Amino acid sequence: MPEEAETMPKPHIYVERTLAVIKPDAVHHADEIEDIITQNGFSVLQKRKVQLTPEQASELYSEHFGKMFFPSLITYMSSGPIVALVIAKDKAISSWRELIGPTNALIAKQSHPDSLRAKYGTDDQQNALHGSDSFTSAEKEIRFFFPDSIVEPISIGDSAKSYLARHVNPTVLKGLTELCKKKPNDPIVWLSNWLLENNPNKPKVGGNYSVEEPQA
Ligand SMILES: Nc1ncnc2c1ncn2[C@@H]1O[C@H](COP(=O)(O)OP(=O)(O)OP(=O)(O)O)[C@@H](O)[C@H]1O
Incomplete structure (x- = not known):
């Protein structure tokens, strides 16, 4: 095998998608945040600007129903337009969570000053950004915002090779x-x-x- 072929990186297929949401308090920075997303190696596959009704916000955050902060979270999330993005990269779910930083923006400003919540967030609630926390929630949340999208896992390994070879x-x-x-x-x-x-x-x-x- 020629030396060049041995040292060439293997062709790479991005395998993971996650849902990123730019919340109402950061939506005026949406273009800037989208640039940061792409500069960090994510591809933006889908994008929608919507305003959630309180009912839709409650559905999205149903796991927090009953908590003290639930009513104000719903008011905040339905207070203005948000931008939902499906973004893809290797290990997209954990990479995006890492990039946005800790939930509480005040803590983020101390411990992760370069994170996006440190930069664009205000406190424990108004934290500018959301990221799915697992493969299952990414799938569910992508479907929530993009009901027509097919959220099958992207083919990898032999199944990707045979798909490409065939089609x-x-x-x-x-x-x-x-x-x-x-x-x-x-x-x-x-x-x-x-x-x-x-x-x-x-x-x-x-x-x-x-x-x-x-x-x-
Ligand atoms: N103690 C709190 N007081 C007020 N609001 C809170 C509190 N904890 C969480 N929240 C709000 O609820 C959202 C969901 O909380 P969760 O614990 O799921 O954090 P997260 O997974 O980091 O955030 P997100 O789901 O928005 O990505 C937070 O992003 C924040 O806006």
Whole structure:
């Protein structure tokens, strides 16, 4: 095997998604926070700006029902728009929790001054951001905000390899071969067009595609 191939990093597929929420007190910093999310290696897969009704906020935080702070938590979470984001990365759930820092923003300012709650939060309640705390809650919360999304685990290992081998590699390899022959100035645009033209699953009827962008 050539030396270069041995030292090249293995192709990598991101495997974990989590739900990030920018809460009402931080929503005016949403663009800045989204930049920090991407700078930290997360991909933003879906995004929605919504205002929760008190009933919806109660459903989202149902595990805290009965606690002293539950009524004020519901008032806070339904007080204005929030931004919900599905973000993906290796170990996304724990990485995002680490980036946002401790629940109480006052403690975060002392112990984790670089965390996002230290930067954007105020106290034990108004803490600017939410992150799912486990795979099960990530799945449930993603479904809560994006009911149409398919929250199956992303294929990994052999199942990813066989999926790609069956459905993607034959077409992409042909496209890459053509690309190397043609050497266009903008290879990415050329390849995108080639894939659209040569998509084996192309719709047989009509030529108009409409792409729905995620709502901000
Ligand atoms: N003692 C408290 N007093 C007031 N509000 C609180 C208190 N503890 C938690 N909260 C509020 O309830 C939310 C949910 O609490 P939880 O214990 O699940 O923390 P978390 O998992 O760090 O936060 P989140 O679920 O929002 O990511 C907190 O983010 C905070 O806004």
